[in-house]
Amino acid sequence: xxxxxxxxxxxxxxxxxxxxxxxxxxxxxxxxxxxxxxxxxxxxxxxxxxxxxxxxxxxxxxxxxxxxxxxxxxxxxxxxxxxxxxxxxxxxxxxxxxxxxxxxxxxxxxxxxxxxxxxxxxxxxxxxxxxxxxxxxxxxxxxxxxxxxxxxxxxxxxxxxxxxxxxxxxxxxxxxxxxxxxxxxxxxxxxxxxxxxxxxxxxxxxxxxxxxxxxxxxxxxxxxxxxxxxxxxxxxxxxxxxxxxxxxxxxxxxxxxxxxxxxxxxxxxxxxxxxxxxxxxxxxxxxxxxxxxxxxxxxxxxxxxxxxxxxxxxxxxxxxxxxxxxxxxxxxxxxxxxxxxxxxxxxxxxxxxxxxx
Amino acid sequence: xxxxxxxxxxxxxxxxxxxxxxxxxxxxxxxxxxxxxxxxxxxxxxxxxxxxxxxxxxxxxxxxxxxxxxxxxxxxxxxxxxxxxxxxxxxxxxxxxxxxxxxxxxxxxxxxxxxxxxxxxxxxxxxxxxxxxxxxxxxxxxxxxxxxxxxxxxxxxxxxxxxxxxxxxxxxxxxxxxxxxxxxxxxxxxxxxxxxxxxxxxxxxxxxxxxxxxxxxxxxxxxxxxxxxxxxxxxxxxxxxxxxxxxxxxxxxxxxxxxxxxxxxxxxxxxxxxxxxxxxxxxxxxxxxxxxxxxxxxxxxxxxxxxxxxxxxxxxxxxxxxxxxxxxxxxxxxxxxxxxxxxxxxxxxxxxxxxxxxxxxxxxxxxxxxxxxxxxxxxxxxxxxxxxxxxxxxxxxxxxxxxxxxxxxxxxxxxxxxxxxxxxxxxxxxxxxxxxxxxxxxxxxxxxxxxxxxxxxxxxxxxxxxxxxxxxxxxxxxxxxxxxxxxxxxxxxxxxxxxxxxxxxxxxxxxxxxxxxxxxxxxxxxxxxxxxxx
Ligand code: SF4
Ligand code: SF4
Ligand code: FES
Numbered sequence: 001x002x003x004x005x006x007x008x009x010x011x012x013x014x015x016x017x018x019x020x021x022x023x024x025x026x027x028x029x030x031x032x033x034x035x036x037x038x039x040x041x042x043x044x045x046x047x048x049x050x051x052x053x054x055x056x057x058x059x060x061x062x063x064x065x066x067x068x069x070x071x072x073x074x075x076x077x078x079x080x081x082x083x084x085x086x087x088x089x090x091x092x093x094x095x096x097x098x099x100x101x102x103x104x105x106x107x108x109x110x111x112x113x114x115x116x117x118x119x120x121x122x123x124x125x126x127x128x129x130x131x132x133x134x135x136x137x138x139x140x141x142x143x144x145x146x147x148x149x150x151x152x153x154x155x156x157x158x159x160x161x162x163x164x165x166x167x168x169x170x171x172x173x174x175x176x177x178x179x180x181x182x183x184x185x186x187x188x189x190x191x192x193x194x195x196x197x198x199x200x201x202x203x204x205x206x207x208x209x210x211x212x213x214x215x216x217x218x219x220x221x222x223x224x225x226x227x228x229x230x231x232x233x234x235x236x237x238x239x240x241x242x243x244x245x246x247x248x249x250x251x252x253x254x255x256x257x258x259x260x261x262x263x264x265x266x267x268x269x270x271x272x273x274x275x276x277x278x279x280x281x282x283x284x285x286x287x288x289x290x291x292x293x294x295x296x297x298x299x300x301x302x303x304x305x306x307x308x309x310x311x312x313x314x315x316x317x318x319x320x321x322x323x324x325x326x327x328x329x330x331x332x333x334x335x336x337x338x339x340x341x342x343x344x345x346x347x348x349x350x351x352x353x354x355x356x357x
Numbered sequence: 358x359x360x361x362x363x364x365x366x367x368x369x370x371x372x373x374x375x376x377x378x379x380x381x382x383x384x385x386x387x388x389x390x391x392x393x394x395x396x397x398x399x400x401x402x403x404x405x406x407x408x409x410x411x412x413x414x415x416x417x418x419x420x421x422x423x424x425x426x427x428x429x430x431x432x433x434x435x436x437x438x439x440x441x442x443x444x445x446x447x448x449x450x451x452x453x454x455x456x457x458x459x460x461x462x463x464x465x466x467x468x469x470x471x472x473x474x475x476x477x478x479x480x481x482x483x484x485x486x487x488x489x490x491x492x493x494x495x496x497x498x499x500x501x502x503x504x505x506x507x508x509x510x511x512x513x514x515x516x517x518x519x520x521x522x523x524x525x526x527x528x529x530x531x532x533x534x535x536x537x538x539x540x541x542x543x544x545x546x547x548x549x550x551x552x553x554x555x556x557x558x559x560x561x562x563x564x565x566x567x568x569x570x571x572x573x574x575x576x577x578x579x580x581x582x583x584x585x586x587x588x589x590x591x592x593x594x595x596x597x598x599x600x601x602x603x604x605x606x607x608x609x610x611x612x613x614x615x616x617x618x619x620x621x622x623x624x625x626x627x628x629x630x631x632x633x634x635x636x637x638x639x640x641x642x643x644x645x646x647x648x649x650x651x652x653x654x655x656x657x658x659x660x661x662x663x664x665x666x667x668x669x670x671x672x673x674x675x676x677x678x679x680x681x682x683x684x685x686x687x688x689x690x691x692x693x694x695x696x697x698x699x700x701x702x703x704x705x706x707x708x709x710x711x712x713x714x715x716x717x718x719x720x721x722x723x724x725x726x727x728x729x730x731x732x733x734x735x736x737x738x739x740x741x742x743x744x745x746x747x748x749x750x751x752x753x754x755x756x757x758x759x760x761x762x763x764x765x766x767x768x769x770x771x772x773x774x775x776x777x778x779x780x781x782x783x784x785x786x787x788x789x790x791x792x793x794x795x796x797x798x799x800x801x802x803x804x805x806x807x808x809x810x811x812x813x814x815x816x817x818x819x820x821x822x823x824x825x826x827x828x829x830x831x832x833x834x835x836x837x838x839x840x841x842x843x844x845x846x847x848x849x850x851x852x853x854x855x856x857x858x859x860x861x862x863x864x865x866x867x868x869x870x871x872x873x874x875x876x877x878x879x880x881x882x883x884x885x886x887x888x889x890x891x
Binding site: 141142143163164165166190195196197213225227228229230231232233234235236237238239242244247248249258259260261264265266267268269271272273274275276277278280281282283284285286287288294299302303304305306307309310311312313314316317320321322323324325326327328329330331332333334335336337338339340341342343344345347348349350351352353354 | 362381382383384385386387390391393394412533534535536537538539540541542543544545546547548549550552553558567571572573574575576578579580581582583586593594595596597598599600601602622623625627628629630631635636638639640641642643644646647648649650652653654655656657658660662663664665666667668669671672673674675676677678680681682683684685687688690691692693695698701702704705722723724778785786787788789790791792793795796
């Protein structure tokens with residue numbers, strides 16, 4: 001079968017059946033702005049920012065929703081399109097209390113601010129009534145801040161909850177300017193079908209839905225760094241980006257390219273991370289003293305006592321008197337060295353892990 | 358899992374048994390919801406009315422511990438209706454004829470008698486799964502944590518084999534692992550029967566290989582399982598190393614377990630918190646945690662992924678591999694000169710046939726699903742595509758057995774245990790994460806509202822729950838998630854030590870504890886009293 005192509009800004013681009021113009025354009029230099037688009041969700045075509053011109057077609061079309069057709073000739077950045085986009089972004093910005101929100105708010109929270117910069121749209125040309133009703137104060141859940149003053153009705157949260165999570169906790173009431181994102185009976189999130197997976201926060205492009213836990217660290221000094229790792233809870237193995245400021249772990253964001261989760265997380269991976277820097281952590285080795293209590297000890301001392309205890313048992317009761325249980329939570333290197341300690345040290349197979357319980 | 362997670366949205370019939378997936382593996386459950394949105398049909402078998410059941414086309418609310426009977430009934434229907442994949446049977450399996458003859462006597466009516474599931478529903482489930490183009494089976498501990506755990510798994514294999522639902526996209530037998538690296542602990546040889554990479558210790562060729570690698574011949578006999586070792590504490594077993602496991606709270610029969618650990622001459626525990634188990638140790642070592650440790654883990658689909666440190670550990674905490682290696686060196690053992698997690702992982706790859714094509718750098722993006730038998734191999738997302746590990750897929754003739762305990766006059770109620778969405782295991786981690794308490798602040802016993810009334814309990818009030826092994830106080834929560842006569846609790850809160858009660862028996866082959874079933878007596882109580890082990 002011969003390859004199909006479309007032309008984008010004078011460049012010939014091959015595409016796969018079913019691909020949208022926006023997806024194909026992603027492989028070119030074209031920079032089509034989007035707001036209601038999340039690559040994991042079905043095309044929505046709500047914000048009209050991504051419109052492009054197609055030769056032979058009267059009106060511009062939303063490139064996030066329109067499928068490629070062989071031979072299409074597409075222009076993504078004509079003056080008319082850019083003017084239209086600037087106006088749109090200006091209107092959206094003027095409806096919101098603030099365009100700039102702290103990046104700790106959420107994965108996509110900077111999208112609107114980036115567009116405002118690109119289109120120099122902080123003009124407040126359309127300043128007027130603000131849409132959206134904030135639920136910051138009355139919904140006191142510790143995870144998800146609901147500041148609908150900042151909402152631009154892109155429906156990404158509604159769609160991610162339905163399409164990705166299958167939870168349908170978030171709904172919409174009203175229309176047009178009075179559109180309000182809400183949950184069942186206008187209640188609080190914990191009275192709804194919400195599972196606090198945080199996916200709505202991750203997809204919100206304005207910070208209207210924001211990560212309340214991470215935002216506790218707004219004033220922690222230092223730039224935000226991201227480190228890719230894997231959630232420590234269940235066996236799905238979701239990829240996350242740990243957010244740190246200096247030596248503080250300040251939050252977690254889903255890794256959109258995580259091979260096992262493709263951006264999805266549950267409450268545990270999203271919010272149950274601060275045990276790591278909890279004051280109860282063990283910080284030194286402990287040794288049982290003559291008084292029967294555990295006392296802090298140096299590594300040197302503790303390692304000697306630990307080793308001596310195993311050797312004593314071996315000498316008195318034989319090498320089959322030693323046993324080790326490896327963790328199903330710690331990394332490979334822990335399990336491997338545990339079994340190596342038993343096999344290479346005592347020449348037995350007296351080792352197991354905790355999968356049996 | 359025989360198939361990768363991304364396959365979860367591809368089957369046209371999904372059979373979930375013994376898995377409360379929306380709570381225990383929430384992100385995996387989203388895959389199933391996507392399949393359903395595309396028109397797939399869902400069969401859910403679980404004693405409780407779990408959230409997943411609300412999405413199901415056929416719900417099979419079986420009595421706890423009666424899975425084998427249910428599965429035999431379904432196999433009977435598939436055989437009787439001529440829905441067996443004859444071609445697959447002939448080409449890929451053995452023992453099929455005997456199996457088909459075996460299931461002829463296990464009618465849905467017989468299965469109803471044992472499982473309590475209406476015969477018509479067993480019939481419907483058999484027909485649905487039998488007719489599937491791509492039928493996939495998912496299960497978790499609800500299947501394995503029984504004295505007949507192996508029989509349960511084998512019964513599921515029989516079902517997949519007879520319908521040819523294995524070795525293809527969107528099919529397979531898919532256990533969902535409960536812990537982030539439980540698969541990895543097995544991969545790395547932390548098993549009494551296998552070296553790293555599942556190489557049996559009883560095979561002299563493997564022994565020769567590891568004698569060379571480890572500098573000495575290792576026993577040809579199997580090691581003890583953890584269950585036996587705990588029973589032998591103070592007798593044969595005198596010294597124990599426990600890494601990062603709160604054995605005392607998560608293992609069955611807590612009284613027995615505490616006694617066992619206390620009777621050791623020497624107990625060394627490595628953990629990030631002073632858990633109830635660590636509090637019994639002679640030496641406790643502080644380990645680095647999530648976000649502080651470089652390393653590797655393997656998820657439930659056998660994907661090998663890197664863990665990365667983002668923050669420094671508190672105080673003098675150190676990585677587990679470093680602690681164990683230091684201890685080994687002080688014992689005078691050689692070969693523990695590792696300087697990094699990378700060194701350790703690369704040694705694993707050099708000795709494991711399933712990791713032979715991997716190394717530290719190659720797994721940076723988590724792109725590989727093992728087995729990766731050689732350099733340049735792309736990985737193996739779908740197992741058993743052309744052939745089974747031992748050549749042909751073997752049918753096993755399984756008979757139903759009662760659980761170790763069956764309800765009686767003294768203990769008339771079934772207790773089953775599990776996990777909740779917001780908490781994890783013994784809550785050493787989720788319990789110390791801020792905000793989680795907002796959603797889940799205490800444990801409660803889920804009881805059907807009619808049972809609450811019949812047994813003189815009050816919703817939100819206390820009760821005393823007693824098994825043959827002990828007795829605990831717990832708050833009552835009336836909910837239709839529990840069927841009549843069966844109650845549910847998680848083992849996450851150490852002030853409600855549910856595992857004081859459990860531990861009625863073990864699977865004779867894997868020695869997995871029967872955590873899912875025990876029988877209890879429940880009485881109203883006005884105030885909580887301390888737990889007692891009898
Ligand atoms: S809350 Fe955020 S994601 Fe939801 S509609 Fe408003 S702007 Fe979009
Ligand atoms: S985020 Fe949730 S589903 Fe994903 S690995 Fe963690 S606990 Fe499992
Ligand atoms: S991104 Fe295409 S219409 Fe919003």
